[in-house]
Amino acid sequence: MHVPDGFINAPVSAVTGVVAAGAIAVSLKGARRELDEKTAPLAGLVAAFIFAVQMLNFPVAAGTSGHLLGGALAAILVGPFTGVLCVSVVLLMQGILFADGGLTALGVNITDMAIVTTVLSYAVFRGLVKVLPRGRRSLTVSAFVAALLSVPGAAVAFTLIYAVGGTTDVSITKVATAMIGVHVLIGLGEAAITALTVGAVIAVRPDLVYGARGLRQRLKLRVNGELVDAPGTVAVPVAARTSRRGVWAAGLAASLVLAGFVSFYASASPDGLEKVAHDQGIDKKAEEHAASGSPLADYGVKDVSDARISGGLAGVIGVGATVVAGSGVFWAVRRRRTADASPASLPEGV
Template sequence: MHVPDGFLDAPTSAATGAVAVVCVGTALVKARRELDDRTAPMAGLVAAFVFAVQMLNFPVATGTSGHLLGGALAAVLVGPWTAVLCMSTVFIVQCLLFADGGITALGTNILLMGVTTVAVGWLLFVLLRALLPKRVSMVPLEAGIAAFLSVPAAAVLFVVLYALGGTADLPIRSLATAMVGVHTLIGVGEGVITFLAVGAIIAVRPDLVYGARPLLARRELEIRTGTPA
């Protein structure tokens, strides 16, 4: 989904860049509430993991491949604001050092693959965590479902942006069908990878998973409450 230079017109690219700057600036302030002695080291590991795994493509259809976006995964592991910073760092490095996505489209790519996947993934995860049984063992499943849905959500936003400022004469309905269809398949891979990654960490160090902390605190409270004086 990396958008190249010239795919969107200048006003649209400038607008998405401005929104991305605001989002990253807000994340720089808000992330201070999430970062602690566990989250800070994890943030670096998450950024490195997302960067590495994005280099690996998996087939999703004839002549089409996809890769992990990682926004929902990052949000569940280190918190949404820190995740925005992790994802933005990944896309900046990819753009400047590997020419993956255009420089003028950097803000667009951060907004689509960083901010959108993090926001949608985190909100869906929190909703599922509230609706499903309050067990730490459910966190990988909740994260996987949220990650799966976050990918087509980003594809829908891309279609909206293209409808507003696309530079090629493409039928929007056809573009929407192709983008959402392919990215739904990519979302399946995203969900599986997220489920496995979060599950592996939950199995050995659940305290390192930011999204599991409210459930861990609740479990500890119940244990202490049930202990006789």
């Protein structure tokens, strides 16, 4: 759903740029409360993982594909404020290095793919968590539903933005119908990826998952060879099975494999927005990307003739650049939080 240059006029692009900048400023402040010594290293990895999985377009209908947006996944794993920053870092890397998503449309893309998906999905997730029994299964189900709804939600947001600032005269009703229809299907893929990833991390390190904080399991006793719940309301924290370093290493390895190898087998069909834009004629004024001459444009390394090697190298470079950029941002945010909490920064007498 990366919006290219030329789809949205300059005034609306500028307004969404201001909205995106404001949301990022708020998120930088909010992320200080979400990030701690456990989750700060994970946040950069989440950004890199989203970058990698976004390279894996999956078929959803004849001649149409979809890919992960990542807002729900990021919000549930590291928190909504940090999630906005994670997806924004990914979009910035894609726009600058890979000519994916227009630079003048960066505000549109951050507003739609980072802010709308993260806020909507986390609101749905928290609402479901409050009414469902608190456990691993319900958290995974909540993640599935939240991710599923976030994608058509982003499609609606794009349609509204296009209705105000679109550069071609087309039927907004037809655009909305087509966008929502195809993105409901893409949402199923988003939901599956999100639920599987969240469930996998909860299974090994639930304490690292922001949306699973406070997760408890009933204390079990063995009676006559059978496990039964202990009497009363006794509960114990879910035990961690893998070290933080192990989770980080496994996540980075998975990201590199997905971007460097599996991405070669991704669907080559246009994604939902590209397909709708072509069918409905809203791409008539699309402009060439300002970074189209980048050595990594279109997810390939310039002057490397072998498509498999070119795409794989580009994916690995992208994962590396994203994890470095993301980790740098979140390290700075975490350091600021530590500085704010230091004795020297507290009022006298505290």
